[in-house]
Amino acid sequence: MTSDTAAADAAPRGRRGRPGNDREHVLAVAVALFIEKGYDATSVADLADRLGVTKSALYHHFSSKDELLGLALDDALTALEGVFDEPAAEAGAQLERVIRGAVGVLVEKLPEVTLLLRVRGNGPVEQAALERRRAFDHRVTEVVTRAQDEAMLRPDVDPAVATRLVFGMVNSLTEWYRPGGALDADSLADAVLAQALEGLRPRRP
Amino acid sequence: MTSDTAAADAAPRGRRGRPGNDREHVLAVAVALFIEKGYDATSVADLADRLGVTKSALYHHFSSKDELLGLALDDALTALEGVFDEPAAEAGAQLERVIRGAVGVLVEKLPEVTLLLRVRGNGPVEQAALERRRAFDHRVTEVVTRAQDEAMLRPDVDPAVATRLVFGMVNSLTEWYRPGGALDADSLADAVLAQALEGLRPRRP
Numbered sequence: 001m002t003s004d005t006a007a008a009d010a011a012p013r014g015r016r017g018r019p020g021n022d023r024e025h026v027l028a029v030a031v032a033l034f035i036e037k038g039y040d041a042t043s044v045a046d047l048a049d050r051l052g053v054t055k056s057a058l059y060h061h062f063s064s065k066d067e068l069l070g071l072a073l074d075d076a077l078t079a080l081e082g083v084f085d086e087p088a089a090e091a092g093a094q095l096e097r098v099i100r101g102a103v104g105v106l107v108e109k110l111p112e113v114t115l116l117l118r119v120r121g122n123g124p125v126e127q128a129a130l131e132r133r134r135a136f137d138h139r140v141t142e143v144v145t146r147a148q149d150e151a152m153l154r155p156d157v158d159p160a161v162a163t164r165l166v167f168g169m170v171n172s173l174t175e176w177y178r179p180g181g182a183l184d185a186d187s188l189a190d191a192v193l194a195q196a197l198e199g200l201r202p203r204r205p
Numbered sequence: 206m207t208s209d210t211a212a213a214d215a216a217p218r219g220r221r222g223r224p225g226n227d228r229e230h231v232l233a234v235a236v237a238l239f240i241e242k243g244y245d246a247t248s249v250a251d252l253a254d255r256l257g258v259t260k261s262a263l264y265h266h267f268s269s270k271d272e273l274l275g276l277a278l279d280d281a282l283t284a285l286e287g288v289f290d291e292p293a294a295e296a297g298a299q300l301e302r303v304i305r306g307a308v309g310v311l312v313e314k315l316p317e318v319t320l321l322l323r324v325r326g327n328g329p330v331e332q333a334a335l336e337r338r339r340a341f342d343h344r345v346t347e348v349v350t351r352a353q354d355e356a357m358l359r360p361d362v363d364p365a366v367a368t369r370l371v372f373g374m375v376n377s378l379t380e381w382y383r384p385g386g387a388l389d390a391d392s393l394a395d396a397v398l399a400q401a402l403e404g405l406r407p408r409r410p
Contacts, residue, residue, distance in 0.1 A: 038245050041246040120241070152407075153407070154406070155407075158396070162400060164380075165396065165397065166405075168373045168375075169371075169373040170373075172374075172377075192370060195362065195371075196400070196404065197405050198359075198406060199404025199405075200362060200402050200404075201358065201359070201404075202360075
């Protein structure tokens, strides 16, 4: 049995014999297992067991557990960084686009972002991911600051604290949002935007 | 060397020979290690190493790793549940008290709450803690619903979603708040309350 076939045996039907999909499948199962058991507590043997393949079959696809983690985190971070790809003329509109985009990424890449949010900086792969998260936060904080300059946001909030609290709301989705629930990505983004921008207290007309 | 002395050797000065404090010290070091390495990836041998004591010295204080986890989670949950101890006549005021109280608990018991928020339900101790977290969320959701009935909160938000988003903000403090920073518990609570209730967009006078 070649390692390709071994990995394909564990893959859903229709993937057999498609090495690219095998690789994606192994990565998806690895991310699910890292979330379930924690990255540090998951061994390559655990992953091989879950996939029903041998360790050497796994090493045909990936050089290390770290490579799997790095790929999953890069996937989440690249998608998040993409929310800046379409700049708006006004920072207020840009902020809405960033928040809506981030909610969309969380819904679309829920396992990868969940894993990203659990990264604590153990080892170089996690440290590099934390560095990119910090750079992302800085870019959002800049948008918040510009939106304040435009008088689109209240002047009496600290832009860095406001950014962290808004992303506290966004990131909490990984804790309670489940695909197929009552709320889709757009409704979730509406709820987050309404609460972040308008607040819970009624506004007078 | 008795086990008490062994544990005291690892404790900060001034705790030597005070068994009650030894127990607290072991628990505090265990919580820090669980946060650093993850609960599942931490062995009793790791904890004994960190404390500079033998495993049998540890077992003099605690029967199992699970007991340490259970005590830490109970500490966090009991403090959080305490935010309902002083009910307010109006639900709007009660909600402010609950949010301010929860921020205070996070600041005061940062390691224990951090650990609580990482619990995924692996094993009966974690499952019991998740059940208490859910009961807490339900009580907050009830206060949000009553505050809507009083017209203190906007009628067009879902109380359960609003509760989750507000606690997303509150819980994010465990990610970025560091003791001794620029913001104390009261300023943090002010920032969370202002952002949750008033929103980031300027209100007309």
